Amino acid sequence: MSPDPRALRNAFGAFATGVTVITTRQPDGTPRGFTANSFTSVSLDPALLLVCLAKTAHSADVFATAPHFAVNILAEDQKAVSGLFASRTPDKFAQCAWTPGHGDVPLLDGALAQFACARHDLVDAGDHLILIGRVEDFATSEGQPLGYFRGSYFSIGIERELAEAAAAAKGSRLGAVLACNGGVLLKVDAQGALSLPLAPKPSLDSLTASLTAQGLTPTIDFVYAAFDDRSTGGHAVYYHGQVSGTLPQGYRILPLTDLARAPLANPVETQMLARYAEDYRNGSFTLYHGTETSGHVRQIGA
Numbered sequence: 001m002s003p004d005p006r007a008l009r010n011a012f013g014a015f016a017t018g019v020t021v022i023t024t025r026q027p028d029g030t031p032r033g034f035t036a037n038s039f040t041s042v043s044l045d046p047a048l049l050l051v052c053l054a055k056t057a058h059s060a061d062v063f064a065t066a067p068h069f070a071v072n073i074l075a076e077d078q079k080a081v082s083g084l085f086a087s088r089t090p091d092k093f094a095q096c097a098w099t100p101g102h103g104d105v106p107l108l109d110g111a112l113a114q115f116a117c118a119r120h121d122l123v124d125a126g127d128h129l130i131l132i133g134r135v136e137d138f139a140t141s142e143g144q145p146l147g148y149f150r151g152s153y154f155s156i157g158i159e160r161e162l163a164e165a166a167a168a169a170k171g172s173r174l175g176a177v178l179a180c181n182g183g184v185l186l187k188v189d190a191q192g193a194l195s196l197p198l199a200p201k202p203s204l205d206s207l208t209a210s211l212t213a214q215g216l217t218p219t220i221d222f223v224y225a226a227f228d229d230r231s232t233g234g235h236a237v238y239y240h241g242q243v244s245g246t247l248p249q250g251y252r253i254l255p256l257t258d259l260a261r262a263p264l265a266n267p268v269e270t271q272m273l274a275r276y277a278e279d280y281r282n283g284s285f286t287l288y289h290g291t292e293t294s295g296h297v298r299q300i301g302a
């Protein structure tokens, strides 16, 4: 007995995914595209990916025969683009910004990654076609992805908002461990004491604005430590990221080799840099949470 399709679709929906828009050209050059969360990377050598397309889609015949297609991985602010390409609007490409890429495939502006592919194979699979593409060109950019789970969009940027809300509580602080030229960026006060850079106000915007005002270009990527600091009665959040630019006055770079014995004024930050040195050696990063004296360290990725 085959399962109830609606129940099966709901169960498949328990697998959280990103969202992509698959694009191509029909033989007369008209751009075509549809939203898909069935995208999967397949192979590195050769470089292959796949996406499943319903045979009932208007564009099924076009994609089944197109020699090239592109996969555009959507960023968290591209919900409307996802909705547009999931619709049957005839002029989808008139309503969004795009440029032709390798093989003349349409690449959507603002996507987190774009893969221009040559058709490698087409597999008939039940009520879908599996399009297998060989990646011939690709590009990636900074940002957070648009997520999809159980029929709704989600954004992992929410993690940042939560961290900022927690940090906005009284007595809280927000700082960062920022990799820079083979070391970590430190602030030096008038007495020569060293500390990690802290935001004037406990918000990520405030942190990036203060560094930018010093002529630095920060890129923040994930929360590195979040803990209750009983000495201040507040919550502390430290992000991890990178920074580039000319070193302004009042800052210095502590080389990676010296991090394990970083002479910082705050012992919590000293421990954080010792952990950073170890994470860096292991090639995989961790997240600390707890209090200023004891807590848990969790693996968060390479």
Ligand SMILES: Cc1cc2nc3c(=O)[nH]c(=O)nc-3n(C[C@H](O)[C@H](O)[C@H](O)COP(=O)(O)O)c2cc1C
Pocket (backbone or CB within 6 Å): 019, 033, 034, 035, 036, 037, 038, 039, 052, 053, 054, 056, 057, 058, 059, 060, 082, 083, 085, 086, 087, 088, 148
């Ligand atoms: C988040 C999301 C994911 C989707 N994933 C797929 C998919 O993987 N494969 C597919 O065939 N349709 C998928 N769809 C539905 C198509 O985008 C939709 O049927 C669209 O109308 C097809 O365009 P077309 O009919 O112009 O070809 C998805 C829709 C949404 C909103």
